[in-house]
Amino acid sequence: MxxxxxxxxxxxxxxxxxxxxxxxxxxxxxxxxxxxxxxxxxxxxxxxxxxxxxxxxxxxxxxxxxxxxxxxxxxxxxxxxxxxxxxxxxxxxxxxxxxxxxxxxxxxxxxxxxxxxxxxxxxxxxxxxxxxxxxxxxxxxxxxxxxxxxxxxxxxxxxxxxxxxxxxxxxxxxxxxxxxxxxxxxxxxxxxxxxxxxxxxxxxxxxxxxxxxxxxxxxxxxxxxxxxxxxxxxxxxxxxxxxxxxxxxxxxxxxxxxxxxxxxSNTADTVDAVATAQRLADAEKAVTELRARLAVMQEEIASRTSTISALESSTSWRITAPLRAAVTKLRGLGSGGRNVSY
Structure with a gap:
């Protein structure tokens, strides 16, 4: 058959x-x-x-x-x-x-x-x-x-x-x-x-x-x-x-x-069609690669956001809050009262 x-x-x-x-x-x-x-x-x-x-x-x-x-x-x-x-x-x-x-x-x-x-x-x-x-x-x-x-x-x-x-x-x-x-x-x-x-x-x-x-x-x-x-x-x-x-x-x-x-179709039309198809294929490949990189970045951001959220809700973060506030104030005094970004 x-x-x-x-x-x-x-x-x-x-x-x-x-x-x-x-x-x-x-x-x-x-x-x-x-x-x-x-x-x-x-x-x-x-x-x-x-x-x-x-x-x-x-x-x-x-x-x-x-x-x-x-x-x-x-x-x-x-x-x-x-x-x-x-x-x-x-x-x-x-x-x-x-x-x-x-x-x-x-x-x-x-x-x-x-x-x-x-x-x-x-x-x-x-x-x-x-x-x-x-x-x-x-x-x-x-x-x-x-x-x-x-x-x-x-x-x-x-x-x-x-x-x-x-x-x-x-x-x-x-x-x-x-x-x-x-x-x-x-x-x-x-x-x-x-x-x-x-x-x-x-x-x-x-x-x-x-x-x-x-x-x-x-x-x-x-x-x-x-x-x-x-x-x-x-x-x-x-x-x-x-x-x-x-x-x-x-x-x-x-x-x-x-x-x-x-x-x-004539030869020129055929060549143009092949070239167009190749450009489309290359563009699709580039888009696929960008989407993959974006997915990796999104996963990394989500992981770091989760880590920060866990840290901010922890007991140690709350206990050290007064100390962090004092350090920030001293840095401000040392720079003449100007806000300094690090």
Whole structure:
């Protein structure tokens, strides 16, 4: 089990105990939950034999499990009558042409209180990093229109914005905007790996998830969200529970402008950024050292204050008080009556 799958399991097991009936969509050779540990079924567009034959890494040992439900569309309800206590879909939702309908169908396939566990890529960490986030209006329009296939808009978007560096190829804008090349590409069926929609961790909750729940398309409540990080493969985690949604979304949060992410920088910008980071690190180190020195000084002052207080309250201090007063008076006389500080 690789690191990404291990981390997914950790988040999943916070919300379910594997005692119910589960469904994992498209597990390939890295299922999140194994049949040996739970009553879990697997769903895919192809059976095990087909998946093994079409494996893109023939030199690798690929342990693909048996597929329980083979479907031929995103409308899983047409093939499955069973109800599930939890459903797992890793890197699936971004492929669904009609995302709201897809979520609604999964909701219908779940028992009340069931958990839907989703892992999906943050575009910043993928070949989609130059694409615009899919807008809420886009999802609503696709749902109301009953979209079933990948629209040409998404195919064209992928042709123009796909980050060629992902396959070790150069990016040339003239080639990307060549309409003859785009038209030729559109003659073929959409690539199986195309992402119908793209998301970012910083905006998906306030711009997509909460609004969809507030609009009443699905009876889900958002119970957990884990933003994407580079060390986790650039994927975010979303956990939904089948129950009446309790969503709070401030007007300012929904209508705030998304933060623009810069994906390229010149050498000077990079050097400035590194220098700034170093200065900040040095400043933080200096502040930390000053705070440590201040803490030592405060402890010393507190210790001396405590010693003085103990001395002043002691019996010997009270007994010698007349003598100290006489010495002070004699010092004053010896200096001609002037106050002398020692």
């Amino acid at each position: 690789n690191l990404v799958t291990t981390l997914r399991r950790g988040h999943l097991l916070k919300h379910i105990d594997l005692s119910g009936v589960g469904l994992e969509i498209g597990p390939y050779d890295q299922p999140t939950v194994f049949k040996s540990e739970a009553d879990v079924r697997y769903l895919d567009w192809k059976d095990k034999e087909q998946l093994v034959q079409e494996c893109t890494h023939p030199d690798m040992i690929v342990d693909i499990p048996d597929i329980d439900y083979v479907v031929h569309s995103n409308r899983y309800c047409d093939y499955i009558a069973d109800k599930f206590d939890y459903i797992i879909a890793n890197h699936v939702m971004e492929h669904a042409p009609n995302m709201i309908q897809w979520l609604s169908d999964l909701c219908d396939m779940m028992q009340p209180g069931g958990v839907l566990f989703l892992a999906l890529p943050d575009k910043k960490f993928s070949f989609d990093k130059y694409r615009q986030d899919t807008a809420l209006s886009h999802f609503v329009a696709e749902y109301l229109a009953g979209v079933e296939d990948i629209p040409r808009e998404h195919q064209i978007e992928c042709e123009i914005y796909y980050d060629e560096a992902f396959v070790n190829k150069p990016m040339h804008v003239a080639d990307k905007l060549d309409m003859n090349r785009i038209k030729e590409k559109l003659k073929a069926p959409p690539h199986v790996g195309i992402h119908s929609h793209v998301f970012e961790s910083g905006t998906i909750v306030s711009k997509v998830l909460k609004p969809i729940l507030m609009m009443g398309f699905v009876e889900f409540n958002l119970v957990d969200f884990v933003p994407a990080r580079g060390e986790t493969g650039g994927e975010m985690i979303i956990v939904l529970r089948k129950e009446p949604p309790r969503v709070e979304l401030a007007t300012e949060e929904f209508y705030s402008a998304p933060v623009q992410t810069t994906h390229t």
